Amino acid sequence: MMNIKHMLEDSNRYLMNTYNRAPIVLRKGRGTRVWDINGNEYIDFLGGVSVNVLGHCHPKIVIALQKQAQRLIHVSNLYNIEPQIELAKVLVELSFADQVFFCNSGAEANEAAIKLARKYAKEHHGDYKIEIITATNSFHGRTITTLSATGQDKLKKGFEPLTPGFVNVEFNNIEDLASAVSENTCAVLLEPIQGEGGVRPATVEYLKEARKICSDNDVLLILDEVQTGIGRTGKLFAYEHYEIEPDIMTLGKGLGGGVPIGAMLAKKDIASSFVPGSHGSTFGGNPLVCASALATIEAIMEDGILLEECNRLGEYMKKRLTELKKEFPSLILHVRGKGLLIGVEINRDCGPIVEECLKRGFLINCTAGSTLRFAPPLIVSEHEIDKLIDVLDEMFGRLQ
Numbered sequence: 001m002m003n004i005k006h007m008l009e010d011s012n013r014y015l016m017n018t019y020n021r022a023p024i025v026l027r028k029g030r031g032t033r034v035w036d037i038n039g040n041e042y043i044d045f046l047g048g049v050s051v052n053v054l055g056h057c058h059p060k061i062v063i064a065l066q067k068q069a070q071r072l073i074h075v076s077n078l079y080n081i082e083p084q085i086e087l088a089k090v091l092v093e094l095s096f097a098d099q100v101f102f103c104n105s106g107a108e109a110n111e112a113a114i115k116l117a118r119k120y121a122k123e124h125h126g127d128y129k130i131e132i133i134t135a136t137n138s139f140h141g142r143t144i145t146t147l148s149a150t151g152q153d154k155l156k157k158g159f160e161p162l163t164p165g166f167v168n169v170e171f172n173n174i175e176d177l178a179s180a181v182s183e184n185t186c187a188v189l190l191e192p193i194q195g196e197g198g199v200r201p202a203t204v205e206y207l208k209e210a211r212k213i214c215s216d217n218d219v220l221l222i223l224d225e226v227q228t229g230i231g232r233t234g235k236l237f238a239y240e241h242y243e244i245e246p247d248i249m250t251l252g253k254g255l256g257g258g259v260p261i262g263a264m265l266a267k268k269d270i271a272s273s274f275v276p277g278s279h280g281s282t283f284g285g286n287p288l289v290c291a292s293a294l295a296t297i298e299a300i301m302e303d304g305i306l307l308e309e310c311n312r313l314g315e316y317m318k319k320r321l322t323e324l325k326k327e328f329p330s331l332i333l334h335v336r337g338k339g340l341l342i343g344v345e346i347n348r349d350c351g352p353i354v355e356e357c358l359k360r361g362f363l364i365n366c367t368a369g370s371t372l373r374f375a376p377p378l379i380v381s382e383h384e385i386d387k388l389i390d391v392l393d394e395m396f397g398r399l400q
């Protein structure tokens with residue numbers, strides 16, 4: 001067996017340097033816990049970046065994957081695929097949408113949404129209607145086009161020329177959005193809560209007004225629920241908190257229970273703009289990933305109290321964090337989020353706090369430079385939250 005030092009050396013040697021990886025090698029996970037190759041245990045408050053809604057290696061997901069792997073792993077979309085049909089049906093029944101397109105990641109789901117919106121707008125209005133409005137601080141993916149949609153200049157640097165046709169407006173500023181809409185506007189693409197942008201929720205008024213502006217101007221509203229979807233915010237989809245429905249929605253992260261899958265959902269009249277040849281994906285919606293996603297959604301819905309628990313635990317965690325904010329008012333600037341997608345903005349780079357948490361047995365992460373992000377499995381316990389709060393309390397005490 002290789003030791004940790006050799007593994008980290010090989011990691012640096014053989015993998016491209018695209019991530020700031022913590023110096024541990026994870027081997028095993030169960031529920032809210034993961035273990036590294038030296039047997040150290042961590043409580044996972046990041047959940048694979050909003051992926052592991054049901055925790056690690058949930059038995060229903062493991063069994064679904066084992067069964068499907070024995071039956072059929074891949075055949076291509078030139079044939080009908082049982083678990084893909086079932087998954088699409090479940091997603092449609094549980095959402096505003098009528099039809100689904102499957103792909104392999106959040107970025108691909110947004111690519112599909114952008115392609116569908118453009119095709120629909122051209123067919124129904126004209127070739128001029130191509131512009132897509134997105135928000136400052138948004139994150140929609142790393143492909144050239146989803147990066148073009150993303151409202152963070154630092155991520156775009158070095159990759160120009162980007163895809164034309166994207167306009168950026170200030171997030172949560174309805175006047176800015178209203179004045180950016182023109183007859184050229186094809187769609188407005190927004191996250192209900194900006195995850196990578198620092199866990200910033202859209203206000204209810206903002207999304208409601210955005211919906212209205214879109215409807216009044218023949219503009220499609222696309223919600224990027226790649227991070228907020230699949231129970232993360234205490235509803236199956238975050239738009240349910242806002243009493244609105246989008247025209248198109250994208251999913252990724254939590255959908256597959258840990259396997260790579262993305263989905264783009266739309267109303268029928270919009271979805272109809274895709275015909276054979278319009279779009280596709282070799283692996284998109286393959287039997288294995290769909291079986292896993294189906295097991296994930298079924299487990300969430302069968303649970304009955306998981307989403308309520310997500311709300312209750314999220315409120316509890318925010319209450320405890322708000323207490324910390326009162327204790328350290330100069331250090332902690334904001335506590336934000338919904339359900340179990342929570343951000344704590346501090347007055348400095350949060351990298352050292354993430355490192356210290358790792359040493360103390362907690363996986364957390366830092367987003368937008370100075371926001372600590374928590375996205376634990378929805379099965380996290382109050383006791384585990386208390387343990388993390390104790391560690392943060394002590395660390396903030398030393399920093400203040």
Ligand SMILES: *Cc1c(COP(=O)(O)O)cnc(C)c1O
Pocket residue numbers: 104105106107108110139140141142191195196224225226227252253
């Ligand atoms: C993570 C994320 C993406 C990109 O998903 P990938 O699977 O990494 O391509 C897109 N949009 C949002 C809101 C995300 O959080």
